[in-house]
Amino acid sequence: MTREDKIDITTKGLFLGLILFVSTIAFLLISKDMQNLKTVGTFLIPIVICYALVGMLIRWMVYRSALKKESNHLFSGVASYYWVCMIFTVISVCAYFIPQAIRYIVLINAAVLLLVWVLDYLYLKNIAKELNSGLKYHRVTLIEDLLARPQTEDMFMKEIEVYCNKNHLTLEVIKSGIPAKVKMDNTPYLVKLGQYYSMIGTIVYTLEFSSILSSAAGSKN
Template sequence: MRKLTEEKKEILKYGICMGVVLFIVNVIYIGLQKDRGFAETIMPYFGLILFGYAAAGVLFFAFYIVKEPKEDGLWKYCLKGTAGVYTIMNFMPLFFLAGVALADRTPVRMIFLLDAVVIGGFLIWDYRRVWIMSKKLNKKSVKTRVLLVDLEEAPKTVDEFAAQIADYCGKNRRTLEFISRGKTMEILMDGDYYTVEIEQSYSRFGPMYGMKFIQRK
């Protein structure tokens, strides 16, 4: 429950930040554009618009804590967790571009277009960050084989940790033998010697947990 609360705080923080950034960009545009009548009409609704952007951002990042369904399908592999965030993110610029095409006033078209540009820029920056990180990890793992398995939450006890390892090996039909148990597990997986440890990192989507399998010679 404590971890869930932490994730909810991260969702609120990042969702509201995204909404505020989109709102500020649009307010700057409204202040600079020539249609003063439009600006005067929309100004009384700034509070509602800010709330709408923030709510949309929070709902967007809330996909991160959706539990993975047991059955295979689109929901499991494309709309769950971080994969869900990226899937929805990929379609959001198209949604805003559709707004550009359907809007009947130039300022409204520009607002949709600016939203698409901001989110598209975020996508490009994020993909570049992941690409750079993957290159660094690949260089480090040339000599040592490392496997990282995502977890919904960090195991609280050694037994839970062992159960997570056994669950992974069972799902992937890999043989498993425990050599020693503790914060760092020593196992034989498919006859190869591995150490397994819990890895925790933070992203703009919230805390992320995983099991790191390190093959030892």
């Protein structure tokens, strides 16, 4: 885990914890539950710390599942959202056995967490669609999202190989490294490591495939 990853897990985890805490306060205000609002006020600091730790734990779990994607696909990609739904169902069942106020708070937090993940998924899907919308017409640049940042050049080249295998493309490595030069289906590409921020502020790393021939032609014009 790099220093950048640790900062990302901490800051985005704190932000996620803040969202969950605010959703709890909003629910108590809307329901006019003054008794539990007073309880929250009395134990404000411990409660805030707990939400912060929960947020960072969730971010860490997402990070770990991304690292294990090659050996275990049950917790990556679209499958992760099925797990979220399953966990949401389990929480709903367990909530039956806890006090009503806590039950509603847990359900509200679970619903907010699910909403955040769904919105983030739709946002990333839309971004990928926009970035690749001109590919079939121009063949200039292709963006492929990664679940985690490649830590070494070998891991970077492995991601390129995985992409080519997934899309049934032939691969010839001209120059290894970051960036790399490759041929996919006999078309030369410069492959860079890119990144952008998702809707909730998490860093999404990408492979950027730029057609070398197209770039050269564009510079001459």
